[in-house]
Amino acid sequence: MKRMGGWLWHASLANLFFLYGPIAVLILFSFNASRLSATWQGWSWQWYRALWANQSLLDAAANSLWVAAVSTVLALLFGVGLALGLEGLPWKRQRQIEQALLLPLVIPEVMMGVSLLLFFVLIQVPLSLTTVLLGHAVFNVPVVMIIVRARLRKLDPRLLEAAADLGASYWESLRHVTIPLLRPSIVGAGLMAFTISLDDFIVTFFTAGPGATTLPLRVYSMIKSGMSPEINALSALFVMVSMGLIGLSLLLQRR
């Protein structure tokens, strides 16, 4: 209200400062010339150059991209199918299935990591990059489902009725009407899933085999072995890539 306006405005700004300050500081100090990273010694690109020269980081980045790409494709196949299929069920059944499918997003991620680890060990599948991407394809399924379903709900039912009047079968109207209309949200969901996979640490941590190092795993071990400006530089890159991808995804979902 107006009577509290000034105070609320300042509290809101303080919140934003709290949310963005640490990220801003991290990015700023990735350009710091000093190795003693908390005192400012002038601008430098050297830590970014150091990243580029680090072969193990580049390998980890390649692993991350591979895992994210394959798991996104899998999550899209399953998630879009679920979103479309749910629409045809009675309302009550829809809710039940949806709630069960949201569980992977709700339970603590550590539990998901641990249970997948146990599962793979018990069925004697050696841990590798493949087990990582299988895990990622699980938590990304509900993400895709939610986004595509939100869009599906907003579609004009008359378009489907028109297709039916013109003699289209269920599958034909799906292919020629529903899927084309959903395309922006499918791409948006894919970008979201891709980013989440790229960023994931916990499930990866539990399901990665020896040598299957992704970028977040690499960052983690760098942090554990001591602070360095290279981590700041890598983090800054991470922030920018995530924000870019998510921004793009949100734009597509809005269309």
Place this chain on the structure above:
Amino acid sequence: MKCTGPSGWVATSGRGASWWLLSPGLFWVGLFFFVPLCLVSAISFAERGLYGGIVWSFSLTNYSDLWHPLYARILGQSVLLAAVTALLCLVMGFPLAYYIARAAPNRQGIWLLLVMIPFWTNFLVRTYAWMFILRTEGLLNTLMLKAGLITAPIELLYSNTAVVIGLVYGYLPFMVLPLYVALERVDRTLVEAAWDLYATRWAVLWRIIVPLARPGIMAGCLLVFIPSLGAFLTPDLLGGARSMMVGNLIQHEFLIARDWPLGAAISCVLMVFVLSMMGWSLRVTRPLSREEPES
């Protein structure tokens, strides 16, 4: 037309097709999510082998072991830290959510986006940012030393305080969004009426706004509490030796102590706790949301 919505339309022509579309996804999530969870609960009743394997049996020793003070302390501390986190998020997020809910409609979207963007950046990176700020040679100590506020660096990192800061930082957006949704629905005329009747600021807040926003407050607290309770990275990176939380304990039992049945039992306790809280909140908030269309 017999049918009104898209679901009605699909229902008449493609119920069989729906199951074709659903089954791959259901199979996938079933195989890689529900089967592993069942395995975890099965193993929680097994016993640890001599060299860390699993000896299948049925015993409740893993669950009775959890009452050991060492484990009980970690469980209790996790609940405490998660509760403090939820409370701090509520106190910090409430003014922001209220401000957004009262902002001009075309501004609200931008504010919400600003709240969400940090959430979409890598959690590991965000936690690292706080290590960079809080550690002994970190930014905060350096700045305070230069300003003459302190004469020697103080230990800020590796404490429960640092863990709570990291958790609040990580999950504040989860509080702001449901609060915003609830506050946006609060009828402005009720607030105006209270002002007209010379209610004080606090009376307006406590007797009008907070009761009306209760579903949002509860949803926000739950959305912050649950991931905080199961947090692994934040206590791992920001916490000290004594700030272990359930997530770290589970990881420790599985990867370091290699006592899988015990780790599984802890996981099951966590899962039952989380699910019952969710079920409870659904039951508490559903009557409220059902009333809404009438009011």
